[in-house]
Amino acid sequence: MNTHEDPRLIATRTQAIEAALKLLREKGVLAVTHASVSAKTGISRSTLYRHWPTLNDLRNNAFRQAATSPDFAARTNGPLKTDLAWILGVLLTALNDTAWGQVAPQVIAAAATDDQAKSVINSFMADRFENVREIFNAAKERGELPTDLDVQPLIEMAVAVPYFRKLVAGLPLDADWLETHVDLICELATSASTTMRR
Amino acid sequence: MNTHEDPRLIATRTQAIEAALKLLREKGVLAVTHASVSAKTGISRSTLYRHWPTLNDLRNNAFRQAATSPDFAARTNGPLKTDLAWILGVLLTALNDTAWGQVAPQVIAAAATDDQAKSVINSFMADRFENVREIFNAAKERGELPTDLDVQPLIEMAVAVPYFRKLVAGLPLDADWLETHVDLICELATSASTTMRR
DNA sequence: CAATCTATAGAACATATTGTTGCATAACAG
DNA sequence: CTGTTATGCAACAATATGTTCTATAGATTG
Numbered sequence: 001m002n003t004h005e006d007p008r009l010i011a012t013r014t015q016a017i018e019a020a021l022k023l024l025r026e027k028g029v030l031a032v033t034h035a036s037v038s039a040k041t042g043i044s045r046s047t048l049y050r051h052w053p054t055l056n057d058l059r060n061n062a063f064r065q066a067a068t069s070p071d072f073a074a075r076t077n078g079p080l081k082t083d084l085a086w087i088l089g090v091l092l093t094a095l096n097d098t099a100w101g102q103v104a105p106q107v108i109a110a111a112a113t114d115d116q117a118k119s120v121i122n123s124f125m126a127d128r129f130e131n132v133r134e135i136f137n138a139a140k141e142r143g144e145l146p147t148d149l150d151v152q153p154l155i156e157m158a159v160a161v162p163y164f165r166k167l168v169a170g171l172p173l174d175a176d177w178l179e180t181h182v183d184l185i186c187e188l189a190t191s192a193s194t195t196m197r198r
Numbered sequence: 199m200n201t202h203e204d205p206r207l208i209a210t211r212t213q214a215i216e217a218a219l220k221l222l223r224e225k226g227v228l229a230v231t232h233a234s235v236s237a238k239t240g241i242s243r244s245t246l247y248r249h250w251p252t253l254n255d256l257r258n259n260a261f262r263q264a265a266t267s268p269d270f271a272a273r274t275n276g277p278l279k280t281d282l283a284w285i286l287g288v289l290l291t292a293l294n295d296t297a298w299g300q301v302a303p304q305v306i307a308a309a310a311t312d313d314q315a316k317s318v319i320n321s322f323m324a325d326r327f328e329n330v331r332e333i334f335n336a337a338k339e340r341g342e343l344p345t346d347l348d349v350q351p352l353i354e355m356a357v358a359v360p361y362f363r364k365l366v367a368g369l370p371l372d373a374d375w376l377e378t379h380v381d382l383i384c385e386l387a388t389s390a391s392t393t394m395r396r
Numbered sequence: 397c398a399a400t401c402t403a404t405a406g407a408a409c410a411t412a413t414t415g416t417t418g419c420a421t422a423a424c425a426g
Numbered sequence: 427c428t429g430t431t432a433t434g435c436a437a438c439a440a441t442a443t444g445t446t447c448t449a450t451a452g453a454t455t456g
Contacts, residue, residue: 006424008432028311033413044434049415108366109307113226118368125367153378156362156369157355163366164358168306169323170316171354180351184386191389192382204453206403231442242405247444 015041016048020062025099029106032059060116066103067124070094074131076138080145080189083135085182088158091128092173095166105167129155136189145189154192158185213239214246218260223297227304230257258314264301265322268292272329274336278343278387281333283380286356289326290371293364303365327353334387343387352390356383 019040023031033055034048052058072094075086095101110117136151145151161181165171217238221230231253232246250256270292273284293299308315334349343349359379363369 004425006432008423012432030311034415035413046416046435047433050432053415055414105306105310108303109310112303112307113228121366122368153382156359156367157382160358160362160366161354163362164354168319168358168361168365169354170320184351184355184390187390188382188386192385204403206452210403232444233442244406244445245404248403251444253443 012043012047012051016043016051016058017061017065020058021065021099024059024062024066024106025102029059029110032062034058056110056114056116059110060114060120063103063107063110063117063120066099067107067120070098070100072128072131074134076134078138078142078144080135080139081182081186083138084132084158084185085178087131087135088162088178088182091159091162092178095162096173101166104163108167125159128159132158139189149189149192151189154185154189157188210241210245210249214241214249214256215259215263218256219263219297222257222260222264222304223300227257227308230260232256254308254312254314257308258312258318261301261305261308261315261318264297265305265318268296268298270326270329272332274332276336276340276342278333278337279380279384281336282330282356282383283376285329285333286360286376286380289357289360290376293360294371299364302361306365323357326357330356337387347387347390349387352383352387355386 016037019037020032023036023040034045034052037043037058038045038048048058052061070090072087072090075083077083095104104121107117107121111121132155133151136145136149136154139145140147140149158181162173165173165177171177214235217235218230221234221238232243232250235241235256236243236246246256250259268288270285270288273281275281293302302319305315305319309319330353331349334343334347334352337343338345338347356379360371363371363375369375
C-alpha cells in the first residue's frame with residue numbers, strides 16, 4: 001500500500017513549483033524552463049524532466065499554482081451593490097497586485113494553443129462566475145431582485161470588463177473605474193428586472 | 199529619387215505576408231517561421247530574414263494583416279438598437295468566421311510579451327471603440343440619448359463581453375447571445391441616462 | 397544598349413533550446 | 427539489512443533561430 005508518497009517527490013515538486021511561479025511572475029512564461037528552474041533550485045534538469053516531461057507541463061503547473069493562490073470568497077450579506085463592490089474589488093486587487101494579475105495574460109496566451117492552459121483558465125473563470133452568482137442569488141433571496149431574473153449576462157458583464165481592460169485594451173483598473181462599473185451593473189440588474197426574465 | 203520601390207521587394211513582401219497569414223490561420227502562430235514561409239512561397243530563407251530579421255517581426259506582420267482584413271464600417275442611421283445590433287453583428291461575424299477570429303487570441307497571447315503585438319491589438323481596439331462611439335454620438339444627435347451621457351463605459355461593455363466570451367471564457371457567440379447583449383446595452387444606455395452623467 | 401546597383405538564392409556555419417538516455421549514488425520503505 | 431526508487435551527472439541528439447558569404451538574376455540609370 002502506498003498511502004504515503006516518497007518525501008523526495010514532494011520536496012522536488014514543491015520547490016520546483018515555487019521557483020517556477022517566481023520565475024513566471026518576475027520574468028514571464030518564456031523564462032520558465034527546466035534549465036532555469038534547475039538553476040534556481042539545484043534540482044537536476046533530468047529530475048525536472050521526469051516530473052514534467054514537456055515545457056507545457058512545467059509551465060501549466062506554475063499556472064495552476066498562480067490560479068489557486070488568490071482568495072475569492074464572496075460576501076453575501078447585502079445589499080447587492082455592497083457585495084458586488086466587494087467581490088469586484090477583490091478581483092481588481094487580484095489583477096493589479098497578485099501573481100494572478102501578472103500570470104493571467106500569459107495563461108490566456110498559452111490557452112490559445114494549449115488545452116491544459118485552457119482548462120486552467122476555464123475552471124478559474126467558472127469559479128469566478130460562481131462567486132458573482134452567489135451574490136445575485138442572495139439578492140434574490142432578500143427580495144432585492146425578482147427570482148426569475150436571468151443573471152448570467154450580468155455575471156459575464158461584471159467579470160468581462162475588468163479582464164478586457166487588463167488583457168485586451170491595456171486600460172487601468174482603479175477605484176474610480178470600479179465605482180462606475182459597480183453602479184452600472186446594479187443599474188442594469190434593477191432596470192433589467194422589468195424586462196429580462198428567463 | 200526613389201519614388202518607386204523595386205518590384206522584387208513588393209513581390210517578396212506580398213507573397214510572404216499572404217503565406218504567413220495562411221499559416222497563421224491554419225496552423226497557429228507557432229507554425230509561422232521563416233522556414234515554413236520559405237517552403238510555402240519558394241522565397242529563400244535568407245531573403246525572408248532580410249525583410250523580417252526576427253520571428254516576432256515576421257509574425258507581427260501577419261498579425262497586422264489579419265487585423266486590417268475585416269471591414270468594420272459603422273452604420274449610424276438609427277435607431278440606437280439597430281445600429282448597435284449591426285456593428286456587434288459585424289464583430290460577431292469577424293470573431294466567428296474571419297481570419298481575425300482565429301488570429302486574435304494569438305495576438306493577445308503575443309501581446310503579453312511583445313510590444314509590437316500589443317500595439318497591433320491596442321490600435322485595433324481603439325478603432326473598434328470608435329465604431330461604437332460613432333453610433334452613440336449619432337443617437338445623441340438624434341435626441342435618443344442626452345448629450346452629456348458618458349458613453350465610454352457602455353462602449354467598453356459592448357465590446358468587452360464578446361472578446362471575453364471568445365478568448366477567456368471559451369463561450370460561444372451566437373445570434374441568441376447577440377440579441378440579449380444588444381438589449382442589455384440599450385437598456386443600460388437609456389436607464390443610465392438618468393444617473394450616469396459626466 | 398551598357399554599366400551599375402540591388403535583391404535574391406543557396407549553402408555553410410554558429411548557437412541555444414528542448415529533450416533523451418545510461419549509469420552511479422543516495423535516500424527511502426518494509 | 428535489503429531491495430526499491432528518486433536523484434544527479436554527463437554525454438548525446440534533434441530542432442529552431444539566426445548569420446554570413448558568394449554567385450546570379452533582375453532592376454535602374456544614362
